[in-house]
Amino acid sequence: MQLAVNIVVLAATYALIACGYVLIYRVSRVLNLAHGELMMVGAYLLVTVASASALPPLLAVGLAAALSLGVGVLVHLFLMRRLTGQPALAAVLTTIGLGILLRGLVVLLWSAEQQHPAQSLGLANPPITLFGGGRISTLSLALVLTTGAVYGGLFAFLRFSRWGIRMRAAGQNPLLAAQRGINLNGIYAVAWGLSTFTGSVAGILIALDSGLDTTMATIGLKAFPVALVGGLDSLLGSLLGALIVATAEVVLIQYVDPLLSDVVPFLILMAVLLARPWGLFGSREELDRV
């Protein structure tokens, strides 16, 4: 039972992070390799909000998440917008550069020490016993519920809202989208904002649960195989990919060796890339762009 709970919590974490990769890739065909760093910045924003104000925890988390949305929009406005029309590889390399820059900035601004925003917010994290006998910490439960809400929201947004439909349209054929009056830069800014927002919510919840230092970026990178396994342009795929990777990771840690934890996602990634390079749910014709 406890094993199942661990799998669900880890899968929810991965899924919440991975949907950020999917959003940006689906709309603009750019792999955002700075996603882990952006999510870390979101978590550090919470540290600042918590220390600068006496807001109640929920409001502080909301404010930090809203600020991270702004960070994503700014990244598009000041960096990625200038790269529209350049080869996708140039954009991907730019995101790697952005990641390195952000990691440096975080150390400069917040120091490399481990932070505990949950303590400065006075947030308790008591374990809850589930009916099957498994135990889950309150914040992990919050994370699972948040992931559910975010995915539900994203599905509904992309399916039914006019902006969501336009985002899908822009992902399929940016030129035609522009010719139908859609402002591509507006769409890309929304995608970057949403992606950074969801990533930061994951980062914030992880930081509240287990503290925060610059290694958080690595967690973001581990979620990248999850997005790829599922197929980079499919939200459903990243849910399933998260479940597969989390199951393998938890089971191998339990029965083989805890040290495997950092390797598992990438082993699965290689296996999937060999057998089905476009991912489980990805569109096949996107292959030439990877």
Add this chain to the structure above:
Amino acid sequence: MIAPPLLTLEAVGVTYQRSIVALHGIDLTVQAGQIVAILGVNGAGKTTTLRAISGFVGLDQARVTGGCIRHRGTAIETLPPHLITRRGIVLVPERDKVFPNLTVAENLAAVVTAAAGTAERRRREQLVYEHFPRLAARRSSEAGLLSGGERQMLAVGAALLCGPELLLIDELSLGLAPIIVGELGERLKTIRSELGLAILLVEQSAAFALQMADHAYVLENGRVAAAGPAATLAADTDIQRYYLGTAAGERRSYRDGRTRPGACQ
């Protein structure tokens, strides 16, 4: 003072990838309410002309390198495509004219009608479904599953939703059965007179285009080779023979050209 024409191109040049010149100075005018056709063989610059008017994005690696494109007197050659669309100049492209993974209804929903209110938008949607009832029947099927004719209807419908005063249509007839082309042509003429649209039509099928248009231009190698009222061009046998490949009365296959003594070398 006379109001400036709906659209003018003055010595417009277009270059792809900074080195490949596709247009060497095109002059062209479209008056309000007119149907104008651009004819010419493959690679003459027809599609490039339409693309230059409707605006390039960075992905195209193309830009207008000379001359001026004016909409009612205002230069528009540096505007991004979505702003040109919002001015009422809307393109129906030759390929990739619909979003294949969106349904018919979603294809229409994706269109931005910034200036029009909700009521106006609904009225336009109504109009599209009225003129193309087959779209209404297939409202919730994915556009990728539509037939070529239905896809063309959807593309024209989505363009109409943008509220155009000038419709740019690239190869209306391409890949469609003649009966469908005739139907679409008639429908377009009705819509044109109902909404007071102007249409700039690019066509390989000269017969169809000259029958639709009031005025026509013949392009060759990125230049205007001939221009005039459609009826005049249709009657001009030299133009028919040299530029449009259909000599009146006689029909030639490419084999005749190949075996003609001294044709090449």
